[in-house]
Amino acid sequence: MSRTAVVTGAAQGVGLATATLLAQRGYQVWLADIQDLDTQVARLEAMGLHVRGIRGDVSSEAFAIQLTAQVQAECGAADVLVNNAGISLIERAEDTTAAQWQRVMDINLRGPFLLCRHLGAQMLARARGSIINVASVAGLAGVSHRSAYNASKHGLIGLTRTLAAEWGGRGVRVNAVCPGWIKTEMDAVDQASGQYTDRDIVDRVPLARFASAADVAAAIAFLADGDHSGFINGVSLPVDGGWTADASWESLRVGTRVR
Numbered sequence: 001m002s003r004t005a006v007v008t009g010a011a012q013g014v015g016l017a018t019a020t021l022l023a024q025r026g027y028q029v030w031l032a033d034i035q036d037l038d039t040q041v042a043r044l045e046a047m048g049l050h051v052r053g054i055r056g057d058v059s060s061e062a063f064a065i066q067l068t069a070q071v072q073a074e075c076g077a078a079d080v081l082v083n084n085a086g087i088s089l090i091e092r093a094e095d096t097t098a099a100q101w102q103r104v105m106d107i108n109l110r111g112p113f114l115l116c117r118h119l120g121a122q123m124l125a126r127a128r129g130s131i132i133n134v135a136s137v138a139g140l141a142g143v144s145h146r147s148a149y150n151a152s153k154h155g156l157i158g159l160t161r162t163l164a165a166e167w168g169g170r171g172v173r174v175n176a177v178c179p180g181w182i183k184t185e186m187d188a189v190d191q192a193s194g195q196y197t198d199r200d201i202v203d204r205v206p207l208a209r210f211a212s213a214a215d216v217a218a219a220i221a222f223l224a225d226g227d228h229s230g231f232i233n234g235v236s237l238p239v240d241g242g243w244t245a246d247a248s249w250e251s252l253r254v255g256t257r258v259r
Contacts, residue, residue: 128171
């Protein structure tokens with residue numbers, strides 16, 4: 001039986017890697033993004049994969065309703081929802097404006113809620129489905145100069161746990177992945193601000209590297225598939241190379257590595 005997945009923020013990075021992997025595993029995948037998706041969809045279709053692209057702002061309820069209606073009309077319902085769309089903001093708390101704060105919340109938290117609400121209703125009606133919210137290690141701990149981003153990701157983990165508790169008994173599992181720093185277009189923009197370097201990240205991670213988009217996509221695909229993760233519900237899975245597990249100071253961490 002064909003399965004349908006919706007992946008937001010799918011024009012690049014983790015979203016595109018996830019959409020590609022799910023399509024390779026037999027899902028019909030809807031790629032959603034505020035950016036144009038024609039090139040990505042054409043490339044995936046050329047690989048023989050079953051994909052659709054839809055452009056819109058995840059923070060708009062009108063878009064959530066439109067996407068849900070199109071999925072229902074063509075596929076009946078979504079089996080998997082991956083709430084990956086997100087934006088970053090590096091700014092001191094005292095310099096973060098109300099408008100900046102609200103925009104981060106709109107994309108990173110309101111958007112996932114709206115899509116959970118509307119696409120989740122389809123899943124609840126069929127008593128089956130899997131939702132994966134892409135949070136962050138910044139949802140598990142504090143990271144300086146990211147008050148809005150951290151708060152949005154903490155909120156997304158809270159939403160994940162609440163929906164897992166509320167919907168699990170009705171057949172819909174809700175989980176989150178919490179990536180560490182990933183080599184994506186977003187990271188390139190953030191690094192351009194001069195706030196951190198590759199070495200800052202590599203020396204903080206026990207596995208001594210950045211995550212890749214493929215690392216995160218593989219974790220999402222695992223949580224999506226009920227045959228492999230059918231009794232996993234309400235978790236916030238770190239995909240961080242051990243970042244959140246390691247309380248060592250830097251010289252100790254780096255000094256224990258195999259050269």
